[in-house]
Amino acid sequence: MANEVRVEQLWIPDSVDGPDAADFLAAVEVGRKVRMQTWGSDDLAYAPLEKLLEMADPYERQVILVAKVDGEIVGTVDIALPLADNLDVAEFALDILPEFQGQGVGRQLLEAAEHFARDEGRSTILIDTNHPGATLADGMAGQLIPGSGLGFVPLKSREVEFAQHTGYTLQHIEQFSSCALPLDSKLVADLQAEAEAANAGRYRVHHWTDRCPEQWVEAVAALENHAREDGIPGADDGDMVFDAHLLREAEEAAIAQGRRTVVTAVEHLPSGTLAGLTTISVLALRPDVVFQDDTVILEEHRGNKLGLLIKVANMERLTEQFPDARVLYTWNAPENRYLLTVNQQLGFTTAGVTGIWQKELPDFGPTVS
Structure with a gap:
């Protein structure tokens, strides 16, 4: 390309209003424009302050490299x-303004990011590509199947060709879905009746927001660990074992970032144990756009429509507490038929897929002392 590209590390300002925040604001705007191009809305884009709050996440160090022309x-x-587990991993999110795509900017940024990750001792790189539903229906685009699980990405898409050319391998697919809020009241009544008939009064739901009641802390930590062992998408699959202390730390970190957390859990009355839970996150500055986090049901309690029971209850609870919420987004593995069926009953529709790609960086050379 004619113009020289300069790659540098982005300065992270103390506030979005300061005189040194211009580059940070411009970088966040690049992300917004790319999401507008991909999804036709900026629902999945960060507001500048949201991004600034996220940079202080105690569980991961975040660095942004920018390309300037x-x-x-x-x-x-x-x-x-x-920082807590997966210490060999670095996750990249690459955004190039539409008018500068296909000109080598992405390759330069990616190479710089890989060098940075290698210098930080990270050898496994994860990156994702996003594909709206319309691109999946194009029969001419071909299909690339992931290394594990179901689903595909369009083989001839620009993002897929870029990932392949830069040495990345498609690992798995996550289905991306959305549901309009609030739920229709007749639908809610029907689904609640269906769920309650199936569990025959053996279960009771419990709600909380932001902080788990003391009596359930150990049980919730155990459910989080169960989600990790099960390899539930969205649950971290590292070696960190959740306990009451870590759960409280995670709650405080979310609150510090301005994030609200709406939780519904279900208790098995005969044993007094928690059989499952589901969580929705509400970001500080976008109360209209909310995100479904983990839904976990212990294996021995499946088949009682508990997923349906707690998801309906949690979405109703969300609408009571956050009446501005107009859309709920979620990501699921295509092979998770159980949750996808529940989501379909609730009115979720597929918006597209995200492909998760991986690359192993070459071995580090011997260190010379």
Whole structure:
């Protein structure tokens, strides 16, 4: 390309209003424009303050590299380095302004990010590509199947070709779905009746927001560990074992970032144990756009429509507490038929898929002392 591309690390300001925040605001705007291009809305884009709050996440170090052409930021790569587990992993999110795509900017940014990750001792790189539903229906685009699980990404898409050319391998697919809120009241009544008939009065739901009641802390930590062992998408699959202390730390970190957490759990009355839970996150500055987090049901309690019971209850609870919420987004593994069926009953529709790609960086050379 004619213009020279300069890659540098982004300065993270103390506030979005300061005189040194211009580059940070421009970098966040690149992400917004790319999401507008991909999804037709900026629902999945960060507001500047939201991004600034996220940079202080105690569980991962975040660094942003930017590509500048003539002093203007035209591309960014967010680098997330997990700090609690998965210490060999770096996760990248690469965004290039539409008018600068296909000109080598992405390749330069990605190479710089890989060098940075290698210098930080990270050898496994994860990156994702996003594909709206319309691109999946294009029979001419071909299909690339992941290394594990179901689903596909369109083989001839620009993002897929870029990932392959830069040495990444498609690991798995996550189905991305959305549901309009609030739920229809007749639908809610029907689904609640169906769920309650199936569990025959053996279960009771419990709700909380932000902080788990003391009596359930150990049980919730155990459910989180169960989600990890099960490899539930969205649950971290590292070696960190959740306990009451870590759960409280995670709650405090979410509150510090301005995030609200709406939880519904279900108790098995005969044994007094928690059989499952589901969580929705509400971001500080976008109460209209909310995100479904883990839904976990212990194996021995499946088949009682508990997933349906707690998801309906939690979405109703969300609407009571956050009446501005108009859309709920979720990601699921395509092979998780159980949750996908529940989501379909609730009115979720597929918006597209996210492909998760992996690359192993070459071995580190011997260190010379």
